[in-house]
Amino acid sequence: MEIILAARGFSYRLGKKTLLEEIDFEVRAGERWAIIGPNGAGKSTLLKAFCRILVSGEGLLLVGDKPLSQYKQKALARWISYVPQASGRDDLFTVREFVVMGRYAHLSAFSVLTRRDWEEVERVLDLTGMTDFAHRRVSTLSGGEQQKTLIAAALVQGANIMLLDEPTAFLDPYQQSQIHDLLETLHQDAGVTLVEVTHDINQAALGHDRILGLRAGRVVFTGSPEELMTGGVLREIYGRSFKLFPHPETGRTMVLP
Amino acid sequence: MSKDTKKNIFILVMLLGLFTLSLIFFPFIGIERITLGEVLSDPSSRGSEIFWKLRLPRVLAGMLCGGVLSAAGLTFQAMFRNPLATPFTLGTASGASLGAGFYIWAGWSFSLAGISGLTLMAFLGALAALSLVYGFSRWRRGMPSEVMLLSGVAISIFFSSLILLLQYMSNQAHSLRILRWLMGGLEIVGYRQILEPLPLALVGLTVIFLKRLDLNLLTTGEDLAAGRGMNVNQTKIILLLSAGLMVGAVVAVAGPVAFVGLIVPHICRLLFGPDHRILVSASILMGAVFLSGCDALARIVLAPAELPVGIITSLLGGPFFIWMLLRPRV
Numbered sequence: 001m002e003i004i005l006a007a008r009g010f011s012y013r014l015g016k017k018t019l020l021e022e023i024d025f026e027v028r029a030g031e032r033w034a035i036i037g038p039n040g041a042g043k044s045t046l047l048k049a050f051c052r053i054l055v056s057g058e059g060l061l062l063v064g065d066k067p068l069s070q071y072k073q074k075a076l077a078r079w080i081s082y083v084p085q086a087s088g089r090d091d092l093f094t095v096r097e098f099v100v101m102g103r104y105a106h107l108s109a110f111s112v113l114t115r116r117d118w119e120e121v122e123r124v125l126d127l128t129g130m131t132d133f134a135h136r137r138v139s140t141l142s143g144g145e146q147q148k149t150l151i152a153a154a155l156v157q158g159a160n161i162m163l164l165d166e167p168t169a170f171l172d173p174y175q176q177s178q179i180h181d182l183l184e185t186l187h188q189d190a191g192v193t194l195v196e197v198t199h200d201i202n203q204a205a206l207g208h209d210r211i212l213g214l215r216a217g218r219v220v221f222t223g224s225p226e227e228l229m230t231g232g233v234l235r236e237i238y239g240r241s242f243k244l245f246p247h248p249e250t251g252r253t254m255v256l257p
Numbered sequence: 258m259s260k261d262t263k264k265n266i267f268i269l270v271m272l273l274g275l276f277t278l279s280l281i282f283f284p285f286i287g288i289e290r291i292t293l294g295e296v297l298s299d300p301s302s303r304g305s306e307i308f309w310k311l312r313l314p315r316v317l318a319g320m321l322c323g324g325v326l327s328a329a330g331l332t333f334q335a336m337f338r339n340p341l342a343t344p345f346t347l348g349t350a351s352g353a354s355l356g357a358g359f360y361i362w363a364g365w366s367f368s369l370a371g372i373s374g375l376t377l378m379a380f381l382g383a384l385a386a387l388s389l390v391y392g393f394s395r396w397r398r399g400m401p402s403e404v405m406l407l408s409g410v411a412i413s414i415f416f417s418s419l420i421l422l423l424q425y426m427s428n429q430a431h432s433l434r435i436l437r438w439l440m441g442g443l444e445i446v447g448y449r450q451i452l453e454p455l456p457l458a459l460v461g462l463t464v465i466f467l468k469r470l471d472l473n474l475l476t477t478g479e480d481l482a483a484g485r486g487m488n489v490n491q492t493k494i495i496l497l498l499s500a501g502l503m504v505g506a507v508v509a510v511a512g513p514v515a516f517v518g519l520i521v522p523h524i525c526r527l528l529f530g531p532d533h534r535i536l537v538s539a540s541i542l543m544g545a546v547f548l549s550g551c552d553a554l555a556r557i558v559l560a561p562a563e564l565p566v567g568i569i570t571s572l573l574g575g576p577f578f579i580w581m582l583l584r585p586r587v
Contacts, residue, residue: 051483051484055490073483082483084480084481093477093531097473098477101474102485104474104487105486107470109467153485154484157485
């Protein structure tokens with residue numbers, strides 16, 4: 001598969017502080033990536049740089065076969081969608097009103113929503129299991145429902161790549177598994193390329209094809225789940241040791257912090 | 258969605274009805290009693306003169322200023338994600354006042370491309386204030402909106418003291434003109450003073466109407482807006498320029514009429530929800546009705562004296578502002 005997202009020697013500085021340093025990173029179409037690393041490692045910064053939520057930076061970011069700088073923001077949004085953390089959103093919009101905003105990148109300057117836009121909204125509401133919540137205000141939803149709303153709003157953008165910032169943070173185990181199932185469906189059935197920032201090492205190893213490990217703004221690991229689950233690699237990413245043990249049923253390596 | 262569209266069309270029809278009724282009814286309110294018969298039957302009658310030359314222009318001016326100030330308030334509130342952001346709290350109105358005050362103080366009299374120097378100076382003043390607030394927000398990314406509002410209030414106070422300084426340095430005639438203008442009023446005669454700011458106001462209102470979905474997205478946060486495909490900085494600059502242009506234009510006519518941009522958008526959000534696809538039109542119409550209504554009140558409440566409408570809106574707006582600060586958040 002071709003490379004559809006890449007960073008080549010990419011650095012990002014804020015004032016004198018270096019948030020990302022010489023990042024090299026390649027995602028092929030259809031892959032599912034996890035980005036892990038301690039707080040402050042630059043994981044969210046990398047996602048935001050790809051969506052040009054953060055502007056500028058040195059080095060090269062590629063989307064499709066073109067540098068990021070050659071895209072207008074709307075064109076970029078038709079390639080990449082972004083799902084932020086859903087912690088306590090206070091939006092008064094209904095789920096449907098919120099999701100339809102994801103069609104922004106497909107609208108003309110006159111901002112007129114067409115029947116096609118609304119059909120897309122209904123389709124993604126159905127896909128994410130949010131049809132029954134369509135009339136609810138986003139602010140009244142649970143964390144997991146808000147997360148699904150954000151994913152639906154990203155899906156309706158019609159982009160092939162979705163970047164997610166800790167999609168299961170703040171969720172209880174049941175809601176976490178719901179989000180994981182939803183993402184797995186998008187990946188398998190809809191063929192969406194996924195890049196997720198996560199703090200859950202076991203989940204990263206279980207559900208993803210490839211893993212990027214960041215520490216203090218630098219890439220310290222790129223590889224498969226099997227390569228990740230060794231004491232040395234994890235120590236390099238997190239700067240401490242973990243207890244590793246085999247899963248009682250599958251035999252896959254798990255970690256305990 | 259057909260159901261939403263139907264609801265929005267219903268709201269718009271109701272508001273247009275209210276707007277039309279106000280336009281017909283408000284000119285009849287005032288110290289001098291005039292009757293419909295007089296106005297319709299005899300164009301040379303005293304009542305007809307008052308209606309066409311004094312009252313109707315005044316109502317129209319109130320509608321124009323009210324619509325513009327509400328739309329500007331709504332725009333700022335979406336951009337800064339704070340219901341207390343208005344042409345006033347962000348210093349835009351004082352900036353415009355300072356520009357206009359400077360024009361009066363300097364004793365200038367010029368116009369450019371049919372736009373009076375007073376309007377141009379008010380626009381430049383509004384722009385200066387907006388640039389300061391916007392500059393602050395860019396300088397410290399992620400600045401809480403409360404801090405931004407406070408910086409707007411500080412700019413506002415600073416500009417107000419510069420206006421006082423101008424007044425102090427003016428001769429008595431100019432000083433009085435500045436003071437009277439600062440009270441905010443719609444006592445205009447004829448239509449020239451409405452026609453002059455009209456093109457600028459229409460440009461501003463049109464841009465904001467076209468950007469109604471952008472306003473929706475901005476209320477969900479700038480990161481999400483950028484992720485959905487909005488060029489956030491460009492959009493914010495376009496919105497600020499449009500709002501500055503139209504606020505400058507109406508402040509040049511009516512003076513800094515306070516609190517309209519706070520009260521009207523808030524009531525509209527309470528009545529019609531958070532969607533700017535309806536809120537932009539609703540705020541413009543409600544603002545028009547509100548300010549022309551306040552001015553009708555100003556004409557009779559202390560009869561036979563007529564109050565500047567700015568005093569009425571401030572008396573209503575002050576308590577409203579406090580209530581909004583103290584009310585429990587939902």
